[in-house]
Amino acid sequence: MTQAAKLRHLLQQDQCHIMPCCFDALSAKLIAQEGYALTFMSGFGASASRIGAPDLGLMSYGEVIDQARNIAGAVDIPLIGDGDTGYGNAMNVRRTVEGFARAGCAAVMIEDQLAPKRCGHTPGKAVVGRDEAFDRIRAAVDAREDLRANGGDILILARTDARHDHGLGEAIARAEKFAEIGADILFVEAPRSEEEMREICSAVPLPQMANIVEGGETPDLPNAVLQDIGYSIAAYPLSLMAAAMQAMVTCLRSMQSDERPGRMDFAELRQRIGFDDYYSESEKYATSKR
Template sequence: MNLSPPDKLRVLLAKDEIIVMPCCFDPLSAKLIEQEGFPLSFMSGFTTSAARLGMPDTGLMSYGEIVDQGRNICNAVKIPVIGDGDTGYGNALNIKRTVQGFAQAGFAAIMIEDQVAPKRCGHTAGKAVVGREEAFERIRAATDARAEGSDILILARTDARHDHGLDEAIERAQRFHELGADILFIEAPRDQDEMQRICEALPGPKMANLIEGGLTPVLSPADLQEIGFSIAAYPITLMAAAMKAMIGALQELKTGKVNPDRLMPFDEVKTRIGFDAYFEAEKRYQDRK
């Protein structure tokens, strides 16, 4: 049976095992994630802003740019992809349009958060959240868009832990659940005890955001599952690895030669990008002449 992206995600969430979710930023990174057998990805706003604009994740990327990038990513893979909808790009009606646009682009779920616009990466300085009623209005608008025909899951995020403490973050997330959010995400708990409290206090699927060098401890998937998380997101890992590798190759190029051990063989590069599949498809049509 050919399931839709949201239904594929629903099936994954129904299983009693944590989903390890590397995050992508363009179609190629999404394809690599799929090729390596991961069942789910997330289009990270942090890395997508860096890859598309060469700029930080500080609300500089527009709705049109993020949907365009997301459509290309979703078209490149068969695994479900969650999209970063930031603050929804405006008021409640903007949020409804954002949810509709993400569903049309092929996303399985959209994340909507309660930060003040322009938002910030959850592990950097300068972030703040809107008041409770505005935060709840955003999730209400998102679930309304879903009820009106946009088949997409709602991942509700709060950054209230930063300025208002964990109790406020948990209370907001609880209300998000009551409003119909499918997945809950409290950004940047400071230690394992806080992560445990989140999972004990909140119902339904919960996501942990694991940034190497960030504010939240990077626990193993097994430990996260035991605590009660359903998804382990790794938003920066691929980009940080790619940037380090590219800088190393560039530094070697200054000497006129790159160590072959640093490079993926050209045949594998072509295969992973899709040349082999393209030529095979091309040959089928040529054989009919």
């Protein structure tokens, strides 16, 4: 079963899947080890971890694809890639979708922000006009169909940030059109109440993704409530990165005082990274024992 087929199977289930978002291959591996069914390459996290810079459109297409390829190669659960605005016009969107498919992603997100894009819960974001937004998704769907015709596969996650400047009605209208064009999953970013979230999910009968940013504009609701509202995926884009950064800062400050804070022991660290699997597998080959 392809990763895209695995994702379709998950979306057919009557369940809101909790989806911690990764930022590199190791964080994705930990997500898979803890039994989560899917993950998403957070643009916020990937930009921070790869180039040490904010998610403001600074990472190039090539850097993003390389990051996605490394992550997809480390896990066997579906990975959704962040394709941002598609990196140009409709023809660039097609290339972006094809690139994420070749990298091993089960789905790619394409959004309607004005380039350079911004994190959906930070100031200064704006969206393109309807025609350009619809062209992006139309190009993404066309690329998906061409991939299928040639033995490939990927799902299209269509995102709109129109709620911020144009209101919920415009955001829902765009989502409805994205569904009509042929998107597989919808993502209306930054609804501001449970009532808005329910309106979004009731408007379009497609799998919907909620984006839960701790301290962001969208209510951080329990998973059971998100499922009742109608969401198929609950993404947590910053939870792992925030926890990892806090742990590293705590460790660094403790070391300055010549303390040794609690941390994962060396044996578990080796096991989770894959040393034990490597040594076990290498036993089959005589030259690897030297």
